[in-house]
Each structure stands twice: as C-alpha cells, then as structure tokens.
Amino acid sequence: xxxxxNPFPGGDPLFNHxxxxxxxxxxxxxxxxxxxxxxxxxLLYIWFMRKVIADMQNRIGPDQAGPFGILQTLADGxxxxxxxxxxxxxxxRPVYLLAPFVSALAAFxxxxxxxxxxxxxLGTHTTFLQLAxxxxxxxWLLAMSGIGVYGVMLAGWSSGSKYPLLGSVxxxxxxxxxxxxxxxxxxGVLVHTGTLSTRGIVLQQTWQxxxxxxxQWLWLPAIGAFVIFLIAATAETNHxxxxxxxxxxxxxxxxxxxxxxxxxxxxxxAEFMNMITMSAIAVTLFLGGPSGPKLGFLNQGGWVNxxxxxxxxxxxxxxxxxxxxxxxxxxxxxxRYDLLMDLGWKVLIEAAFLWAMVTGVxxxxxxxxxxxxxxxxxxxxxxxxxYGFLMMCVPGKRELxxxx
Amino acid sequence: MTEFYRQYLSVAVLIGAAALMFGAxxxxxxxxxxxxxxxxxxITYEAGSDPVGGWGQxxxxxxxxxxxxxxxxxxxxxxxxxxxxxxxxxxxxxxxxAVFIIVLTLGLVYAWRKGVLRWA
Numbered sequence: 001x002x003x004x005x006n007p008f009p010g011g012d013p014l015f016n017h018x019x020x021x022x023x024x025x026x027x028x029x030x031x032x033x034x035x036x037x038x039x040x041x042x043l044l045y046i047w048f049m050r051k052v053i054a055d056m057q058n059r060i061g062p063d064q065a066g067p068f069g070i071l072q073t074l075a076d077g078x079x080x081x082x083x084x085x086x087x088x089x090x091x092x093r094p095v096y097l098l099a100p101f102v103s104a105l106a107a108f109x110x111x112x113x114x115x116x117x118x119x120x121x122l123g124t125h126t127t128f129l130q131l132a133x134x135x136x137x138x139x140w141l142l143a144m145s146g147i148g149v150y151g152v153m154l155a156g157w158s159s160g161s162k163y164p165l166l167g168s169v170x171x172x173x174x175x176x177x178x179x180x181x182x183x184x185x186x187x188g189v190l191v192h193t194g195t196l197s198t199r200g201i202v203l204q205q206t207w208q209x210x211x212x213x214x215x216q217w218l219w220l221p222a223i224g225a226f227v228i229f230l231i232a233a234t235a236e237t238n239h240x241x242x243x244x245x246x247x248x249x250x251x252x253x254x255x256x257x258x259x260x261x262x263x264x265x266x267x268x269x270a271e272f273m274n275m276i277t278m279s280a281i282a283v284t285l286f287l288g289g290p291s292g293p294k295l296g297f298l299n300q301g302g303w304v305n306x307x308x309x310x311x312x313x314x315x316x317x318x319x320x321x322x323x324x325x326x327x328x329x330x331x332x333x334x335x336r337y338d339l340l341m342d343l344g345w346k347v348l349i350e351a352a353f354l355w356a357m358v359t360g361v362x363x364x365x366x367x368x369x370x371x372x373x374x375x376x377x378x379x380x381x382x383x384x385x386x387y388g389f390l391m392m393c394v395p396g397k398r399e400l401x402x403x404x
Numbered sequence: 405m406t407e408f409y410r411q412y413l414s415v416a417v418l419i420g421a422a423a424l425m426f427g428a429x430x431x432x433x434x435x436x437x438x439x440x441x442x443x444x445x446x447i448t449y450e451a452g453s454d455p456v457g458g459w460g461q462x463x464x465x466x467x468x469x470x471x472x473x474x475x476x477x478x479x480x481x482x483x484x485x486x487x488x489x490x491x492x493x494x495x496x497x498x499x500x501x502a503v504f505i506i507v508l509t510l511g512l513v514y515a516w517r518k519g520v521l522r523w524a
Contacts, residue, residue, distance in 0.1 A: 012411065027414050031421040084438045089446035104426050105419075112418055132415045139484065146477075161448035161455070165462055173466040180476035187480075190487035252451050262433030266426065338523035341469070345521050349476070349512070353505050356483070360490055360498055367491045386506060393513050 012199075014127040026127060034131055038111060042272045043073040049326045056330045077265060085261035090160030099158060100259065100266040103151025107273035110144035113137065113198045114280040117290050117311040128199055129290075129311065137196030141281055142183050145236060148274065149175050152245065152255050155267070159258035168255035170337065171245030175236055177344040182232035184352035188225025189218055189285045191356065191363050202289035212288075219286040224355035226286045228348050233278040235344065238271065239325060241332040242340055279321040283314065287321075290314040350391075354383050468520050472512075479508055 014023055047062065047070055054061025062069030087096060117129030134140055149172045156168020193201045205216050214220045235242040246254035256267045283289055292313030294305045335343070361379035365372050448455050486493065486501050493500075515521065 012414065014414070024417055027417040028421055031418050032425075035422070035425055081433050081436045082438075084440065085433075086441060086445040088448045090448055101423075101426055101430065105422055108422050108426075109419065112415070131418055132411070134411050134415055142480070159448065162450065169462045169466045173469045176470055176473040180473055180480075183477070183480045184483070187483050187487045190484065191490050194488055194491060196484065196488055252449070257449050261437055262430060265433075266429065341523065342521065345472075345512070346516070350509070353509065356487070357498075357502060357505065360487070360501065363490055364494055364498055368494065386502075390506070390509050390513050394516050395519075 012128045012133045014125060030131055038273060041276055042269060045272060045322060046073040052326045053330045080265040081262055083261035088160060088258050092158040095154050095158035099151050099155035100263045103148060103270040104266045106144045106148035107270040110141050111277045113140045114284055115199050115202045115289050116314045118306055133197055133199045137198050138186055145179055156255035161258055163252045164255050164257050167251045171255055174244055177341060178232045178235040181344055181348035181352055182236055185225045185228035185232060187356040188222045188359055191360050192218055192221055198284050202284055205288040205291055207291045207293055217288040228352050237274045237278050240329045241334050244337055280318055282321055283317045287317050354387060357383050472515060
C-alpha cells in the first residue's frame, strides 16, 4: 500500500502567481457554477427521493410536472416564492430574518472543500475543480456544520413561540452530539493520509488498478471510521431514522414552524444541501473522490480523461451514496430521542476513540516495520481492556435510579 | 502575501459570492410575494388554539450536552494535529495520545456517573 505525496502542498495552484482580477473572476465563475450544480442536485434529489420511496411503497409518486414529474420540486419552489409570509409579532425581528441566511450559507460553504473533479487548465491558469482548498481542510466542514447549528438555534429562539424553541434545542443538541462523533471518526482517516487538505486526501486514494478499490480507497483500511462517519453524518443531517428536528407528532413541525414562503424554502434547501454535502464528503474521505479507472480507448492525457471522467466518477459515487440515504429513509423507523443521544455519547464516541488509537498503532507499526500480526491484536486487546475498565465505572440502570 | 493567506482569499471571495446569491433569493421573494397584513397573521402558532403565556421553556439538560460538546470539540483541536503528524511522532505520540484520551474519557465517565447522559 503506497500513498502518494501531495504534488500541490501549497493548495490550489490558481493562486501561485499572485492575485489579479482574472483569478478573482475564476473564483466567482467557479462559485456560480457550483451553486447552480448544487441547486439542480437538490431539485433532482428531492424528486429522486420521492420517486424511489413511492416505488418502494407501491405508489406512483409525483408524475404531473414535466416528464416523470421531474419538475415537481421546481414547481414547489416557484410556488413558495409567491407565498405571503408574515413575521410573528413576538419574534425578535433581526435574528429571525438572519437565521435562514446563516443556515443556507453554512450549508453551501461546507460544500466548498469537496473536490469534484481533477485539475482544469484554462489558458495560463491551472486550478483544482474544487471551490477552495484551505489548509485546514476537513476542519472547515466541522466549522461549517457548527455554524449551521446557529441557524437552527437562532430560528427556534427568535420565533418567540414554544414549539420552534423546543424543536430547535432538540435539533441543536442532536447535531452537536453527533458532530463530536463525526469529528473523531474523521481522525481515523487522517492517521492514514497525514494531511488535512481534502485534495491531498483524494490524491492519496488514486486509482492504479482494480486492487486500488480495497487498498487505496480508505473505506476498507478505515472501515470502522467509515461506519461511524455514516451513522454520525445521518444524524448530523437530521436524516431518518434520526429525523428529530422535524416531528409533526410531538413538535407540530420543528424549528421552522413560524417560517413560511421563501424563508421556509431556504431552510429546506439548506437541509438537502447538507445531505448532499455530507454524502460528497463521505465520497471524498472514504471512496476516493473523483478517482477511478480512465477510459482505456482514449488518449490517457486527453481532455476527456483529465476533465470529464473524474467528474463522472465523482457524480456516480455521489448518487450511489444518495440512493443509500433514500433507501434508509424508506426502510427504517425513527429512533427514540434518548436512544439517539445514548448511541452518540455512549457508543459512537468511545468506538471512534478505540478505532483511532488502534489504527494509529497499525500506521506507526507499518512505518517502523513491526510485526503487525502481533502488534495489532495486542493493541486491540489493550484498548478494549482500558475501555472495559472505564465502562465498569459507569453506573448501571439500577444505580441511575438511585442517583435520581 | 503568503501562499497561506491566498488560499483563504478564495474562501473570502466565495463567502461574498454565496452571501450575495442567497441575498438575491430572499430579495426576489420579497419583491414577488403579496403582502396583506391582518392582525391574526401575526399570532404565533400553537396548534390552532390561542397562544398562552410568553416565552417557552426548555429542558436544561440540552445545555449540559452543549457543554460536554465544547469539551470534545476542544479536544479535537489536540487530536487532529496528532493524527496528521502521527508518523513523525511515532511511539512517543501514541503513548501521549493514549494517556490523553483516557483522561478525556474519564471526564465523560464522570459526567455519565453524575447522570448527565440520562433522560427522563
């Protein structure tokens, strides 16, 4: 298993020759294109979700707007533009207006670090097909999902109403809890890659031959982290079976009850953007991002193989993951809220710690040529012993009753 | 200007452009939608009945979770650099991190014993 060094340690080569108006123009054009793509993906995803779930439940699903109802989401969106919307009298107006903005901005900015293709050359400029490659890399994702919580929290609080407040504290506690687990699961990837930059992580998972699927792509070397990440990301995006931010039964809606019209649409958009972003991050971290086999019958260095094929592989992987999210939505019933919090704090965080330590030992062992057949089980046993000892200090059900 | 800051400049341009686009969406909504205010439309929603009382209450338990999260978020600041530089730190780094994580988990176990992670 060889991992390649990052040929672009300084980040996006677009900025290598200083900064002028053309470079800023490039950034703006890339932003517009990605914004458009993300918007279209959200529209398509919502239609796709409704159609697939309808199929799984023996229904027809949306079929009126456009062929196969593909324009249904667009029609819904346009309708929401024309809906009257009044701010409740008890709302804290500035914060109330700010909240959807914060939510959507955080959701969009999180996508910025996703590498969705290879490298593009236009004239004298070379750039990554990726909006931004800040040195903090995946920490950017954690920061943005942290800011996204503000959107939810402020929306619920500023509405000046009871149900939104309940919904928002519940949703933000959930998102925060799983963000801790998600951050720790990402550590399981970083010990393999040794870099935070998403471009660097993707470059280390390059496709060499069919064996790369299991040896280079990190889903198998970091399988524990992968599983934890998938569960945490599902909870982080409030996706079923963890969809507690919107619960018609208990909350009469969720944190956005008092929002209507386009502001509600923005929240809705942000939610699905988050879903797509998380799937894209899963593809980036564990499934090789845009890497995949090139088309053999074409020129290896030709524009199809350099530009189009990586984007194709990225989109294919993204939609496979998105299909899995729809599948999850259609097949699993909701958890109970206390079980959700228990899963996050009492299982996933500890599991992520264990996984990070054991993979850490394996990676260092490989580096220093230890005998891995001895070191790996020893590390696993030691970690489990420490874990078992700590868990012995944890109160059982009966003791908890006493504390009460 | 160093390479480091140039990467962040693209982030700044990005934030500006994204803010403008969402601003345009919200602004378009403002121009397009009708506005016919009536007093009933400004009452907060309470499942059909007239709203009672002022601000709502929520369980203090959520805030304890938020505090716990702060602990784990700060810890990420220490763990991420360790993971990135794992190979150069070697065995020393492994032992240090094991001790660090055990101490951290002790904090979680303490909270657990205190009944913080318990509902209802």
